[in-house]
Amino acid sequence: MADPFVKGRWIIFVSLLLAMALVLVPLPASAPFELNYLRPDWIALVLIYWILAVPEKVGVPAAFLLSLITDLVVGTPFGFHGLSFVILAALAKSSYQQVRMLEIWQQSILIAMALMIVSGIQLLMMTLMLDRSSNLLQFMKPITSALFWPWVFLVLRFCRRRYL
Numbered sequence: 001m002a003d004p005f006v007k008g009r010w011i012i013f014v015s016l017l018l019a020m021a022l023v024l025v026p027l028p029a030s031a032p033f034e035l036n037y038l039r040p041d042w043i044a045l046v047l048i049y050w051i052l053a054v055p056e057k058v059g060v061p062a063a064f065l066l067s068l069i070t071d072l073v074v075g076t077p078f079g080f081h082g083l084s085f086v087i088l089a090a091l092a093k094s095s096y097q098q099v100r101m102l103e104i105w106q107q108s109i110l111i112a113m114a115l116m117i118v119s120g121i122q123l124l125m126m127t128l129m130l131d132r133s134s135n136l137l138q139f140m141k142p143i144t145s146a147l148f149w150p151w152v153f154l155v156l157r158f159c160r161r162r163y164l
Contacts, residue, residue, distance in 0.1 A: 008164035012050050012058060015156060016066060019046040020046040021075050037137040041115060043086060045071055045152045049112060051092040052099055053160055065087030077129055084125075091117075091139040104153060108146040115142035 019042040027035055047066060050058040051077050067085035071078050091114050092099070099107055 007034045007117075009057065011159050011163040012054075015046050015050070015159065016043070019043045020070065023070075023074060034137060037140045038144050039141065040148040041118075041141055042152075044085070044115060044118065045111070045145055045149060046090065046156065047085065048092050048114070049152060049156045051089055051155070052096045054164070055093055057097050059093055060086055080122070080125060080129065084121045087121065088114060088118050104150045107153070108149040111149050112142045112146035115145050118142075 022042040023039075028040075043066065047058070047063055051063075063085040064082060067081035068078070068082045070076075070085070074081075099110060102110070116139060121137055121143055123135075
């Protein structure tokens with residue numbers, strides 16, 4: 001018999017792994033570089049879903065661990081995603097009961113606002129750590145992420161109900 005602590009965690013792991021794979025999928029070479037700013041933040045969307053759905057299994061420590069793995073996979077400086085994922089997880093965990101009661105389009109608006117905060121933190125860290133000039137196109141990513149939230153929500157809810 002499976003340990004109740006481990007039971008169902010594989011679907012969380014697989015969904016986060018799939019989100020990382022989606023982040024790594026390159027755009028075609030003929031596509032302009034600015035299209036990268038329109039790609040949704042898949043890892044953040046999946047992380048938010050699992051925190052809202054099963055906050056007892058996924059929380060701030062899992063977000064920090066995920067941020068370190070994301071830094072390794074994406075190739076950013078170690079700890080770059082750490083602060084933003086931890087703040088995102090803390091926001092989601094502190095308000096998960098209220099967010100669960102909202103309609104999906106209202107959740108999309110809240111997620112866009114939370115991801116705007118994350119984008120601001122990442123923009124600040126990029127400016128401070130990497131000495132890159134700021135690009136305000138980075139604030140398009142939360143908008144596209146919010147547009148993809150209903151689909152991510154429905155697919156992961158189906159997986160949670162079936163396998164968790």
